[in-house]
Amino acid sequence: MDKESKVIPTEIYNKLFKVQKEIGVISKDTQNSFYKSKYFDINKLIQHVLPILQKHKLLLLQPIRDNRVFSLILDLDGGIVESSLELPANLDAQKIGSAITYVR
Numbered sequence: 001m002d003k004e005s006k007v008i009p010t011e012i013y014n015k016l017f018k019v020q021k022e023i024g025v026i027s028k029d030t031q032n033s034f035y036k037s038k039y040f041d042i043n044k045l046i047q048h049v050l051p052i053l054q055k056h057k058l059l060l061l062q063p064i065r066d067n068r069v070f071s072l073i074l075d076l077d078g079g080i081v082e083s084s085l086e087l088p089a090n091l092d093a094q095k096i097g098s099a100i101t102y103v104r
Contacts, residue, residue, distance in 0.1 A: 012079035015056045022052045042104055062104055069103040 026045060028038040046060075053060055057076040062069060070084040085103045087096065 009075070009077075009079040011077060012058075012073070012075040012081060015058055015075060016073065016081065019049075019052050019056055019058065022055075023049060042101060064100065069100055071104075 026040065028040045030039050030041040030044070031037075032039050050060065053073070059072075059074040059076060061072040061074065063072070064070070064087075067087050067089070068084040069087060070082060073081045087099050087103065091099060
């Protein structure tokens with residue numbers, strides 16, 4: 001196994017399975033009056049998901065490093081699941097803020 005590989009204890013997957021069952025269906029429930037459409041509100045999702053993650057001793061972090069938004073779920077009993085997406089280059093502050101929100 002090389003230095004970059006991470007061993008992920010299977011218990012974190014069991015916890016994530018339970019969390020996923022508790023979260024249930026997520027739908028677009030916020031109205032965008034300008035475009036006359038509905039969208040999914042990330043802040044509502046986080047408000048709904050955090051207590052469930054905490055119940056299962058999981059911690060969600062979303063740091064930004066090296067022009068990437070990372071999503072890390074850490075199991076306080078051991079283990080981590082990580083993913084990341086690269087942000088578009090050469091954007092002004094408002095557009096980069098929108099991109100970060102969209103990637104999250």
